[in-house]
Amino acid sequence: MPNSDDFRVKRIQKMLLEMAKGNFFYSIEPMDKNDNIASLVVMLNMVNEEIGAAFIHQGFANAHNTPQCVIQLSMILDGNGQIELLTNGTCSLLSYPPKDLFGKHITEFMTERSRERWTKKMSKHLKRERSETVLFLEFITNEGLLLAKDCQISVYQALDGSGQKTLLNSVFFSKGEPFETGLPKNKLKVTKGIKEHKVTLTPEDIQIIRDVHDMIINNLDKDLPTLKDLARQKGTNEYKLKYGFKQIYGTTIFRFLIRERLRMARTLIQHSTLTIKQIIQMTGFKSKTHFSRAFKDKYGLSPTDLRA
Known part of the structure; x- marks a missing residue:
């Protein structure tokens, strides 16, 4: 045995x-x-x-000097624009497991503006047996973040006779200065996923916001101070902290806190023998009712149903 x-x-x-x-x-x-x-x-x-x-x-938020890692967004679409094949990097970038991407139309993960651009541009390219072009596309991740990038689009006929295919490729740098953006090197303008309250952030500002992010992750069982007090503690102002955080992470500080608490709770429910009461205490929720309601809204199951 x-x-x-x-x-x-x-x-x-x-x-x-x-x-x-x-x-x-x-x-x-x-x-x-x-x-x-x-x-x-x-x-x-x-x-x-x-x-x-x-x-x-x-x-x-590329706040440091040189690229340290490259994640490639790469997928193959069938003649109707549905996803047939994709890389692990694509799943990581979009924050979806493969099963939630396969068979879906590529435009389901784009902004409205990019859907219009895709439909207009690709209509003529798909009429050709072979074609190549570059499109600037904006993808929306599962967490609501916005990925905007030039994508290389190649239309071709599959050798196995399965018809027309479209190959979509792009590269994302996980760290580094923004390339060919025309922005000053000492400042980074972050405007992802938001149309108002655009804040120009220096590398120091971005580091402060990342420190707040890490502080939240490491203290999920504790209440946050007010934004005003938190900004004062970190040496910034409330406005920059509030809107800078949302621009970098795609959500407000409070919603990020709740999301991370729920994510930790789900992991503990699935992968530990701790009681629900202990998990509630560890994740900073004030009552079982509040926790259960928030958990079901997020995951579609109650904590007890998930564990069953």
Whole structure:
């Protein structure tokens, strides 16, 4: 009979290899035992989610000097514009698991302006047997962030006789100065996903906002100070903190706090033996009623139904 500890360790090794390849959708289901390995699995699942989120967010505010990592958005569409194949990097950028992308029309993940551009431009290119063009497209991630990028579009006929295909490619730098934007190097204007209250942020401003982001992540069980007090603590002003955070992370500070609390709660429910009451305390919710309502609104299931 195989050693159960060896089997569990091999599953952990498999997850680490998947994370190393950039697959942050891989996780390990809860274990029956309540020992050190089970605790390690819980922590590993939580770290996996945090790294996945941070890996994506780093790409929306390039505040440092040189590119350190490249994530490629790449997918193949059928003749109707539905997604047939895609890379792990595409899933990471859009914050969707593959099953939520396959078979969907590409325009479902674009802004209205990009949908119009896609329909207008591609109508003539799809009439040709072979065609190439570059389109500036804006994609909306599962978390509401806006990815705007020039995309290389290639239309071709599949060699296996399955008809016309469209290859869409683009590259995103997760860290680095913005390239060919014409912006001064000492300032970065962040305007993603918002039409008003556009704030010009210096690298120091962006670092402060990232520090606030990290502070929230590391203190989910604690109440936040008011925005005014938080801004004063971090050496900035309330306006810049409020709208700068929303521009970088695509949501308000309060909504980000609730979202991360719920995400941590879901991980603990799925991958630990802690009671619901203990999880509520660890994630900073004031009452079971408030927690259950927010959890069901977010995930469509109550905490007890998810664990069942």
